[in-house]
Amino acid sequence: MMNTHSSEHPIVPREKLDFGLDGDIPRFWLDNDPFKSRFFDAMSTFFPEGERFFISCVRDFRDQIDDPKLLAEVKDFTRQEGQHGIVHRQFNDRVKAQGVDVDRIERxxxxxxxxxxxxYLPKKATLALTAAFEHMTALMAHGFEAAKVMDKADPRIRAMYTWHAIEEVEHKAVAFDVMQKVAKVGYVRRVFALILATIGFPIGTFLVVNHMLQADGFGLFKRLGLMAKGLWWLYKPGGLYMPILGHFMAYFKPGFHPWQTGQMDGYAVWLETFNRTGDPIAAGDASIRSH
Structure with a gap:
């Protein structure tokens, strides 16, 4: 088993980054594909309020944390998640201008x-859901990087999602550690939360994708065709999700810890480029070229 001390994986809040989201970004910015683009756009509509939910659920137990290192990690986790919400709200404003009812989705x-x-749920249960969603976002960050999903993306949106993925992996153990070490959540509640998240999140995402495609002017049968093709892209053998199934299932091991899956392959290159240039777009491009 890998060393799971998160001090080896520093959490670095990066604030006031400029991704050029006010530029002329194509509507279908990922491989000129409506489903692929709207799949990520749909997830973006959940992020601002989702990140606020995660922060709230972890903060419920902040006063019970007596480990200074974990307390500092919770603070940095909060700052990172807060920035994710700010940036994705900026991006969502672009989506709203395209005729998508982002306000209703957020409500x-x-x-x-x-x-x-x-x-209606106890605080331990909402923390377990937070840890489950953090596992899902981290495994998608790992898996989508390996599949080179963003190779054909607009560089500005690629930079935004690469930065988001980098930071999700940096803090992927924080909610889990609070859940295990402080809240003392049991195994059954932990895995049940992942099952709920695994069912609920895709359903919500695909409903929003359908709404977005409708706002794009696609009729019912065209949307059904795009959705069918998109689901095959996601779930086919060798597609986006099958290669990360083992990573997903690792959460069900009684002795699981998020850092057993390590860091993203392009992390070192992204970090060196960003620290040298301060440019998240250059860092995103460098990370893509490195693997």
Whole structure:
């Protein structure tokens, strides 16, 4: 088993980054493909309120943390997630201008997360959901990098998602460590939360994708065709999700820890380029070229 001390994987909040989101970005910015582009756009609509939910669920246990290192990691986790929400809200404003009802999507997200889950579930359960979603975002960061999903993306959006992925992996153990070490969440609750997240998140995403494609002017049968082709791209043997199935299933091991899966392959190149240039777009491009 790998050493799981997160001090070997520093969490670095990076603020006020310029991704050029006010530029002339194509509507179908990923491989000129409506489904692929809208799949990531749909996930983006959930991020601002989703990140706020994650921060709230981890903060529920902040006063019980007596480990200074973990407490510092929670602070940096909060800052990173806060920046993700800010940047994705900027991006979502572009999507809203394209005729997508982003405001309604966010209202429904707030209702589910803050009016239902945060009200009716115990704090341990919402923390377990947070750790489950953090596992899902980290494994997608690993898997989508390996599959070179962003190779044919607009450089500005590629930079945004690469930065987001880098930081998700940097802090991927924080919610998990609070859940295990502080909240003392049991195995059954931990894995049940992942099952719920695995069912709920794709359903919500595909409903939003359908709405976006409708806003793009595609009729019912054309949307069905695009969705079928897109689902095959995601779930076919050798597609995006099958190669990361083992990473996903590792969460069900009783002794699992997020750092057993290591860091992203392009992390060192991204970090060196960003630290040298301060340019997230250059760092995103360098990371793509490195693998």
């Amino acid at each position: 429904l997200t707030v209702f589910l997360l803050f009016k239902v889950l945060r009200v």
